[in-house]
Amino acid sequence: MFNHQRQELLLNWDLLLEFLILLALFNNRTFFIVFLLCNEAIRPSKGAEVLCEKVIAKHNASQHVLRVFMYDLPPEFHFGLLDWKPEGSNVWPDIRTNVPTYPGGLNLQHSIEYWLTLDLLFSEYSGSSKSRIALRVRNSSEADVIFVPFFSSLSYNRFSRLRKQERSSFDKLTQDKLVQYIEAQEEWKKSGGNQLWPAMFILSDFGRYPPNIANVQKDIIAPYRHVIKSFVNDTSTYDSRPILLFFQGAIYRKDGGVIRQELYYLLKDEKDVHFTFGSIQRGGVNNATQGMHSSKFCLNIAGDTPSSNRLFDAIASHCVPVIISDDIELPYEDIIDYSEFLHFCSVLARMNWTRMWRKLQEIEKYFEYRYPSSDDDAVQMIWKSHST
Numbered sequence: 001m002f003n004h005q006r007q008e009l010l011l012n013w014d015l016l017l018e019f020l021i022l023l024a025l026f027n028n029r030t031f032f033i034v035f036l037l038c039n040e041a042i043r044p045s046k047g048a049e050v051l052c053e054k055v056i057a058k059h060n061a062s063q064h065v066l067r068v069f070m071y072d073l074p075p076e077f078h079f080g081l082l083d084w085k086p087e088g089s090n091v092w093p094d095i096r097t098n099v100p101t102y103p104g105g106l107n108l109q110h111s112i113e114y115w116l117t118l119d120l121l122f123s124e125y126s127g128s129s130k131s132r133i134a135l136r137v138r139n140s141s142e143a144d145v146i147f148v149p150f151f152s153s154l155s156y157n158r159f160s161r162l163r164k165q166e167r168s169s170f171d172k173l174t175q176d177k178l179v180q181y182i183e184a185q186e187e188w189k190k191s192g193g194n195q196l197w198p199a200m201f202i203l204s205d206f207g208r209y210p211p212n213i214a215n216v217q218k219d220i221i222a223p224y225r226h227v228i229k230s231f232v233n234d235t236s237t238y239d240s241r242p243i244l245l246f247f248q249g250a251i252y253r254k255d256g257g258v259i260r261q262e263l264y265y266l267l268k269d270e271k272d273v274h275f276t277f278g279s280i281q282r283g284g285v286n287n288a289t290q291g292m293h294s295s296k297f298c299l300n301i302a303g304d305t306p307s308s309n310r311l312f313d314a315i316a317s318h319c320v321p322v323i324i325s326d327d328i329e330l331p332y333e334d335i336i337d338y339s340e341f342l343h344f345c346s347v348l349a350r351m352n353w354t355r356m357w358r359k360l361q362e363i364e365k366y367f368e369y370r371y372p373s374s375d376d377d378a379v380q381m382i383w384k385s386h387s388t
């Protein structure tokens, strides 16, 4: 009776793609990747193909180089957080000779603002602007958008803890200072902004913000940078990857969803299924890399935030992502007998793994953050999603 609903719980790559295309149609600023996916004719079904036509038409109507005005924020908001010391009155490093490095490990997941800032700085040196997606302009009235180069994730990750005798953390103080700075700028006043509302954020998900601050109508979702190492020269075959299904994460979700626990109890004794718990810790990156590079499928259960970093790790590993999203599972929790998931593994085995593995290698470039940025890498994709 509930058969087809159960099928829907198992989202494979094709369905994910259709979902993204739909999202792109409803929301101007969603992943630009959709356009590129469509262009490369990775079209899983008739439905997706029709949707793709619409996405491409929409894109055709809106193409141009994005002109970005960037505030010359004091270094304490950006490269200063990377322990870069300014020389003289320069607020920016001379990136032709010295590119300050971003701390590794899990910090890298949230390094989007660093790559975008580097790209804007570089746009002034890169000669021809022909292949450029975004260009820094010095006059804000010529800009399409105004970029605030605050390395907020780093500030949060490193400095949000209260130290002895502090009333406010360094991060909180820095944020307050930033708001003061922005509110004092001409551009802000001209835009009529008297609260944070008109600002557009680049985010990994909407899980942490109230909807009046961040929402899908105005903001841009950017991929996490993967922490798992890229699989260079991957010559895997279905049989050469010994683990059928790999999962790494917390079993218990914050808001008490059922699916994680159920899946865990059902799958933990299955042959060739690998569960590890908690987030990847610093020293565990190598282990996790080995695990994901050796797995056919990587399970991605959307947890407390809709976009899990694990998806991007799976893509970098060419491990076919299997996504189970809360948005889909929650309505069914009361009616579905989750023991049906015992069939889970046999469903996986029937998928055309090789086809999906190839697709992953075609699309992984869209998720790479690079400096200097290159065609259709994550940096360019994020700028492109501003221009639509």
Ligand SMILES: *[C@@H]1O[C@H](CO)[C@@H](O)[C@H](O)[C@H]1NC(C)=O
Residues within 6 Å of the ligand: 053, 054, 056, 057, 060
């Ligand atoms: C988009 O533009 C390209 C190149 O100009 C054209 O070949 C294509 O037919 C257009 N697609 C749509 C759906 O308008």
Ligand SMILES: *[C@@H]1O[C@H](CO)[C@@H](O)[C@H](O)[C@H]1NC(C)=O
Residues within 6 Å of the ligand: 139, 140, 141, 142
């Ligand atoms: C900035 O651009 C506007 C519009 O193009 C122009 O009127 C203005 O003079 C420019 N300002 C400067 C300082 O160049």
Ligand SMILES: *[C@@H]1O[C@H](CO)[C@@H](O)[C@H](O)[C@H]1NC(C)=O
Residues within 6 Å of the ligand: 232, 233
């Ligand atoms: C990948 O293959 C290329 C060409 O065979 C080789 O030059 C490169 O060193 C290999 N890279 C790795 C990480 O194995």
Ligand SMILES: *[C@@H]1O[C@H](CO)[C@@H](O)[C@H](O)[C@H]1NC(C)=O
Residues within 6 Å of the ligand: 283, 284, 287
């Ligand atoms: C890495 O993997 C090995 C073997 O699978 C295991 O013994 C070790 O505890 C793992 N280390 C970490 C940090 O997870």
Ligand SMILES: *[C@@H]1O[C@H](CO)[C@@H](O)[C@H](O)[C@H]1NC(C)=O
Residues within 6 Å of the ligand: 352, 354, 355
């Ligand atoms: C899987 O996909 C590949 C590439 O598209 C194709 O060559 C192959 O025939 C497919 N295999 C099956 C069993 O459908």
